[in-house]
Amino acid sequence: MNENETELKVQALxxxxxxxxxxxxxxERLESDDGLRELHERLTAxxxxxxxxxxxxxxxxxxxxxxxxxxxAIEREERQAKHMARPASGANWLLRxxxxxxxxxxxxxxxxxxxxxxxxxxxxxxxxHEIELSEDEIELMTFNTGDDAMSVVWLDYSIDxxxxxxxxxxx
Amino acid sequence: MPEEPAYSSAEEPQLVEWAKAGDMQAFExxxxxxxxxxxxxxxxxxxxxxxxxxLSQNAWVKAWQRLExxxxxxxxPTWLSRIVTNLCLDELRRQKRARTDSIEAMEESTGxxxxxxxxxxxxxxxxxxxxxxxxxxxxxxxxxxxxHRTVIVLYEFEQLEYRxxxxxxxxxxxxxxxxxxxxxxxxxxxxxxxxxxxGLIE
Numbered sequence: 001m002n003e004n005e006t007e008l009k010v011q012a013l014x015x016x017x018x019x020x021x022x023x024x025x026x027x028e029r030l031e032s033d034d035g036l037r038e039l040h041e042r043l044t045a046x047x048x049x050x051x052x053x054x055x056x057x058x059x060x061x062x063x064x065x066x067x068x069x070x071x072x073a074i075e076r077e078e079r080q081a082k083h084m085a086r087p088a089s090g091a092n093w094l095l096r097x098x099x100x101x102x103x104x105x106x107x108x109x110x111x112x113x114x115x116x117x118x119x120x121x122x123x124x125x126x127x128x129h130e131i132e133l134s135e136d137e138i139e140l141m142t143f144n145t146g147d148d149a150m151s152v153v154w155l156d157y158s159i160d161x162x163x164x165x166x167x168x169x170x171x
Numbered sequence: 172m173p174e175e176p177a178y179s180s181a182e183e184p185q186l187v188e189w190a191k192a193g194d195m196q197a198f199e200x201x202x203x204x205x206x207x208x209x210x211x212x213x214x215x216x217x218x219x220x221x222x223x224x225x226l227s228q229n230a231w232v233k234a235w236q237r238l239e240x241x242x243x244x245x246x247x248p249t250w251l252s253r254i255v256t257n258l259c260l261d262e263l264r265r266q267k268r269a270r271t272d273s274i275e276a277m278e279e280s281t282g283x284x285x286x287x288x289x290x291x292x293x294x295x296x297x298x299x300x301x302x303x304x305x306x307x308x309x310x311x312x313x314x315x316x317x318x319h320r321t322v323i324v325l326y327e328f329e330q331l332e333y334r335x336x337x338x339x340x341x342x343x344x345x346x347x348x349x350x351x352x353x354x355x356x357x358x359x360x361x362x363x364x365x366x367x368x369x370g371l372i373e
Contacts, residue, residue: 007352008348017333039290043355046359049304053309053328054309055305055306055309056211058210059210059224061224063202066206066228070232074235
């Protein structure tokens, strides 16, 4: 333990923050170390001087004025809190609900119009299009792994079959 | 017609209960009883009259808003004092952020030199009244840096433990101990200087 740490421990002892075995050890050391004992005495004297040493002061404004400032601030904050909690006014309601809903409606309308004007086979072959196949057109394999507790299902069909099916489906 | 409560003669816990129920007059009575104490604590930390007035006023507003959280574990003035202290620490942090890095670096760099100071002896001072001693201590406190004065106020006046001070100041217990030790040494040195100058000690 360096000198500074020891000094801080002496201070902690004076402040009642050092207890138990550590406090006992330090008390023993104080008996044999003049320097530490002197520091302990000086710190104790300083604590004595500081007890109740906060200088009393009077608020530099009248009590009535001080209270009026406080009550005004309380009223202001309560008004603000109520304003935040109040339901939205007519204009705010329009901005919050009607405009976004109108936007969504427009988007849905545009998408619907696009759907009806694109009977293009390329688009119908897109990856997100569902294709219905009969069971005899599909080869099915399953693979189970006990260790991983996993099942793999493999569906296989030829591209010719898909094209024929699609053609039939489109007809 | 129901009789109005006698606020000025009411016990403090009763006033707190009325205030909790929304009675502003009861709260006004609490303000009237403790406004100076709130101001003193703010002034002790900030050392600025108008800031101390503003911060103690804000503390009362916060106290009104948080009255529900007061359950009487500590006394009402102690609880209020904690609110004042927290607001002062927030203000000091705000001011610190506003300062330039170079000033901060200068302030920190003085630490090791200051730590080599001796702890002055301050024997009981004959012929110096308690009031005069308080004034001299107050003047010496004003000369400490914000961080050293704050740690003294929190420990000696607010009567917080090292751990609580560390939490409030956002630092370690070791730093609190170190700052407190230095602040006491500096305070003792400043007091000795002024007492010597006035011929009160040799």
